[in-house]
Every structure is written in structure tokens, then in C-alpha cells.
Amino acid sequence: MAQLFFRYGAMASGKSIEIIKVAHNYETQGRKVLLLTNALDDRSGVGTVTSRIGMQRPARAVSSTDNIFDLVKNSESIAAVLIDEAQFLTKEQVLQLTQVVDELHIPTLAFGLKNDAFNNLFPGSEALLIYADKIEEMKTLCSFCDRKAVMNLRFVDGKPVYEGEQIQIGGDEAYMPVCRMHYNHPDLEALARRSGK
Ligand SMILES: [Zn+2]
Numbered sequence: 001m002a003q004l005f006f007r008y009g010a011m012a013s014g015k016s017i018e019i020i021k022v023a024h025n026y027e028t029q030g031r032k033v034l035l036l037t038n039a040l041d042d043r044s045g046v047g048t049v050t051s052r053i054g055m056q057r058p059a060r061a062v063s064s065t066d067n068i069f070d071l072v073k074n075s076e077s078i079a080a081v082l083i084d085e086a087q088f089l090t091k092e093q094v095l096q097l098t099q100v101v102d103e104l105h106i107p108t109l110a111f112g113l114k115n116d117a118f119n120n121l122f123p124g125s126e127a128l129l130i131y132a133d134k135i136e137e138m139k140t141l142c143s144f145c146d147r148k149a150v151m152n153l154r155f156v157d158g159k160p161v162y163e164g165e166q167i168q169i170g171g172d173e174a175y176m177p178v179c180r181m182h183y184n185h186p187d188l189e190a191l192a193r194r195s196g197k
Helices: 013-030 068-075 091-103 124-133 178-184 187-194
Strands: 004-008 032-038 045-050 058-062 078-084 108-112 132-135 151-156 159-161 173-178
Touching: 004 091, 004 124, 013 032, 013 045, 013 058, 013 078, 032 045, 032 068, 058 068, 068 078, 068 091, 068 187, 078 091, 091 108, 091 124, 108 124, 151 178, 173 178
Parallel strands: 004 108, 004 132, 032 058, 032 078, 078 108
Antiparallel strands: 045 058, 151 159, 151 173
């Protein structure tokens, strides 16, 4: 029976590499997957799933107005739907994913972040936590210690920030996966030593 999966994890927990792996597994069996990512702006089109270790694949970039159910329905012989950056889906799009699973019987795997840099659920993640059949955490370590990273600390110009827009596009920001303790108390000296400053 087809199911809707939500696999969430902090930054750098291997979500994109897992998608590329799952897609590869289907394709070696001669089965077709529909690979989606988020356009983040209003232009749907060609996007990429990019992993930090350098592997990447083209994917269809969906914008918030795209109907994913229609997209899948109009594609031929799709064996699975794989979605990167699923945190940016709208609630309506997550409901469309449940239709893909329940009406078209196509397994659907959504990968994304759970909470934003200020520890609020992303809309897509909130809906997926409610509607997914299976929820799995992808684990990675804190950037500063051996605890599990459960939050994403945003840095702007090398400094941690605790307020701002949920989605910052085109800014000069970076993120680090961190445990709760290091979210509130990042070891900035260790960071400076690492970057050689
Ligand atoms: Zn830590």
C-alpha cells in the first residue's frame, strides 16, 4: 500500500543525498520517479537537488501555486514521488500529496527541515507532521558537540541571529546544525579558531 513519508532533519543531515539514492534505486529497477524541489520564488521550472558532498540531479521546481496532484496525474507511469525542501510546501500541496497516495496509490517521500531558524514549524512541515503516514528523523551531529542537532542556527556576516524572516532569499546567510544548548550558546571562539581568524 502506498504511503506518505516525511523524513525530516536539521541542515546537513543527508536529506538530499538520500533522495538521490532513493531515485537511483528506483531507476536501476527501470522505474520512473518524479523528483520535485521548491522554486521558492513564483517561477516553477527547472531546479536541482544538490547534496553537500557534491552530487546533484535536475528536479522540477514547484512554486506555491502548482497543483502537485495534477502534476503527478498528468505524468506517465510514475513509480514514486520524491520531494526535496518539502518544508516550503503549502498545506494545500501537502493535501495534494495525500491525494497522490490515496487516489493514485503512488508512494510519496517528502524530505525537509522541521523547524526554521527561530524554532517555528515551517508550514509544509507542520502539515506533513499531521498528514504523513510515516515520520522519520534523519540525524546529524551538533556543529560543536556530540549531541544530536535539532535546530538550525542562522549566521549573518558570521554572527548568530535570533530574529528575521523565515525564508531569507539571496541574503549572505549561513546555517549550522546545532543542539539546543549550542543554539542558545554557540561556541563562537571555536568557530573563529576553525575559520582561522
Ligand atoms: Zn552542541
